[in-house]
Amino acid sequence: MQKVIFENCKEVNSFLDLFGGIGNVAWSFNDIYSEIIINDILESNYLSYISFFDDSEINHKKLQNYIVEYNKIKVDKENYFSENFSNTYFSHENSKKIGYIREDIDLKYNNKEINDRERAILITSLIYAMDSIANTVGHYDAYRLNGDLEKELILGILDIPENSTNKNNRIFKEDANSLVERIYADIVYIDPPYNSRQYSDAYHLLENVANWNKPKVYGVAKKMDRRNIKSKYCTTSAPKQFEDLINKINAKYILVSYNNMGNRGASRSQAKISDSEIMEILSTKGKVEIYETDYSQFTTGKTKQGNHKERLFLCYVGKKNEEYENVETINGFVKCPLNYTGGKYKLLPQIIEKFPKKIGTFIDIFGGGFNVGANIEANTIIYNDKQKEVPRIIKLFLKYSHTQIIKKIEYNVNKYELSNKEISI
Ligand SMILES: C[S@@+](CC[C@H](N)C(=O)[O-])C[C@H]1O[C@@H](n2cnc3c(N)ncnc32)[C@H](O)[C@@H]1O
Structure with a gap:
C-alpha cells in the first residue's frame, strides 16, 4: 500500500482513514504526513486512536504504576462483568478483575487523577490484554465450550512514542458518510467492511467494555443491543452507501481497499460491492487504476483468479479517465x-x-x-x-x-x- 501511494500520489500532507479499524494503516503514515485524520464507528477503536494519535500530554510513569498495580490486584467482590461473563470468554477470576479495573479507570478519571488520553490508554491496554487471552475463535460471536480459561489477564504498557508527531492529527467516531461531508484530505483511504459480518457483532464484548454503560446482555454469546453501531456497508445497501460516500469526498486521491471474494464462498462472506460497481462509481470522480496488495498492477497480467486478493483502487480525482473515452x-x-x-x-x-x-x-x-x-x-x-x-x-x-x-x-x-x-x- 505504501509503495502504491509513494509512487503515485504527489504533494500529500494529509491522510484521512475513514474506516480506521485497529488503526495500523493510518499509523504507518503517522511519521510521514503532517496530518492524520482517523475515524471508526466503534468506541474501542476510537479509544485506541486517542491513545496513539492524540497530542495531549500524558504521564508515562504514572500510567506504568497503575498498570503494575492492576496486574497485582486480587478481586473478591462480584461486579457487572463477572456477573455476566464469568466462565464464558473469561474465567471467573479474570472476569472479576476486568470489571474491577474498568470501573477503577472511570473512578480515577472522575476524580481527575487521569486525563482523557490517559483514560483511553488504560482502557485500550485492558482491551488488548482481554483480547489476547479471550476464549474465542478470534471474534466474540461465540466462545469455546471447553476452551482454555486458565490464562492470566496481564495488562501491557502501550508502546506510545514519547516524541509525538501528532500535533495536527484529528480523531473521530462518526458514520463515514456524514464525516466526509466536512473534511478535506489529500488522500482519503477507504477500507469498509466487505461482507455481511458486522464488526459490532464480532467485537460486541470489547465495545461493551469500552463504553462501560453496563447494558443488559442476551443469548449465549452475551451480546448487548448493537443497533446504533450496525454498518450499512454490511447490507445490500452497500453500493448505494459507497456511491453517496464517493460523491461527497473532497480530496486529491481516493484509495479504496476491497476484498475480491466476489460471488464465491459462503454467502455471509460474499462481497457486498462488486468490482465493476467500485470502478463505475470511482470513475465519476476521475481516472482509476487498480493494484493488488502485492503491488502488481493488473496490466502486467500476473493476477491469478481464485486467490483471496485485496485490491487497491486508486482514483486521481479530477483527472480524465481516458480508459473509457x-x-x-x-x-x-x-x-x-x-x-x-x-x-x-x-x-x-x-x-x-x-x-x-x-x-x-x-x-x-x-x-x-x-x-x-x-x-x-x-x-x-x-x-x-x-x-x-x-x-x-x-x-x-x-x-x-x-x-x-x-x-x-x-x-x-x-x-x-x-x-x-x-x-x-
Ligand atoms: C475492514 S475494517 C478496517 C480495517 C482497517 N483498515 C485496519 O487495517 O485495521 C472496517 C472498519 O469500518 C468500521 N465501519 C463500518 N461501518 C462504518 C461507517 N459507516 N462509518 C465508519 N466506520 C465504519 C468498522 O467498525 C471496522 O472497524
Missing part, C-alpha cells in the same frame, strides 16, 4: 468485441424496446456474446452459457478495462511473435 457505442449500446455467431447487437433497438422499463432480475440464458444482457438496465443481470470458455471471457471483460485487455493481448502477440493484423494491413 474510446469505447465504441452505436445508439448508446456497447458492442461485444467477440464476433459471435447469432450476436444480437444490430437488433438491440428493437429487442430492448419490448422490455419493461424497470427490471429486477434479467437472465440472459443463452448469453453468447452478451450483447443483450450487457446493454440492459436491471438490478441484477445473470449471464449463462453452456460453452465454458465464453463465460470466462465475459468475466474478463467485466473485470478489466479494455485498455488493460488490449495491452495484455499486444504483450502476448509480441512475446509469441504472432502476426499483428493491425500492423500488416
Whole structure:
C-alpha cells in the first residue's frame, strides 16, 4: 500500500482513514504526513486512536504504576462483568478483575487523577490484554465450550512514542458518510467492511467494555443491543452507501481497499460491492487504476483468479479517465468485441424496446456474446452459457478495462511473435 501511494500520489500532507479499524494503516503514515485524520464507528477503536494519535500530554510513569498495580490486584467482590461473563470468554477470576479495573479507570478519571488520553490508554491496554487471552475463535460471536480459561489477564504498557508527531492529527467516531461531508484530505483511504459480518457483532464484548454503560446482555454469546453501531456497508445497501460516500469526498486521491471474494464462498462472506460497481462509481470522480496488495498492477497480467486478493483502487480525482473515452457505442449500446455467431447487437433497438422499463432480475440464458444482457438496465443481470470458455471471457471483460485487455493481448502477440493484423494491413 505504501509503495502504491509513494509512487503515485504527489504533494500529500494529509491522510484521512475513514474506516480506521485497529488503526495500523493510518499509523504507518503517522511519521510521514503532517496530518492524520482517523475515524471508526466503534468506541474501542476510537479509544485506541486517542491513545496513539492524540497530542495531549500524558504521564508515562504514572500510567506504568497503575498498570503494575492492576496486574497485582486480587478481586473478591462480584461486579457487572463477572456477573455476566464469568466462565464464558473469561474465567471467573479474570472476569472479576476486568470489571474491577474498568470501573477503577472511570473512578480515577472522575476524580481527575487521569486525563482523557490517559483514560483511553488504560482502557485500550485492558482491551488488548482481554483480547489476547479471550476464549474465542478470534471474534466474540461465540466462545469455546471447553476452551482454555486458565490464562492470566496481564495488562501491557502501550508502546506510545514519547516524541509525538501528532500535533495536527484529528480523531473521530462518526458514520463515514456524514464525516466526509466536512473534511478535506489529500488522500482519503477507504477500507469498509466487505461482507455481511458486522464488526459490532464480532467485537460486541470489547465495545461493551469500552463504553462501560453496563447494558443488559442476551443469548449465549452475551451480546448487548448493537443497533446504533450496525454498518450499512454490511447490507445490500452497500453500493448505494459507497456511491453517496464517493460523491461527497473532497480530496486529491481516493484509495479504496476491497476484498475480491466476489460471488464465491459462503454467502455471509460474499462481497457486498462488486468490482465493476467500485470502478463505475470511482470513475465519476476521475481516472482509476487498480493494484493488488502485492503491488502488481493488473496490466502486467500476473493476477491469478481464485486467490483471496485485496485490491487497491486508486482514483486521481479530477483527472480524465481516458480508459473509457474510446469505447465504441452505436445508439448508446456497447458492442461485444467477440464476433459471435447469432450476436444480437444490430437488433438491440428493437429487442430492448419490448422490455419493461424497470427490471429486477434479467437472465440472459443463452448469453453468447452478451450483447443483450450487457446493454440492459436491471438490478441484477445473470449471464449463462453452456460453452465454458465464453463465460470466462465475459468475466474478463467485466473485470478489466479494455485498455488493460488490449495491452495484455499486444504483450502476448509480441512475446509469441504472432502476426499483428493491425500492423500488416
Ligand atoms: C475492514 S475494517 C478496517 C480495517 C482497517 N483498515 C485496519 O487495517 O485495521 C472496517 C472498519 O469500518 C468500521 N465501519 C463500518 N461501518 C462504518 C461507517 N459507516 N462509518 C465508519 N466506520 C465504519 C468498522 O467498525 C471496522 O472497524
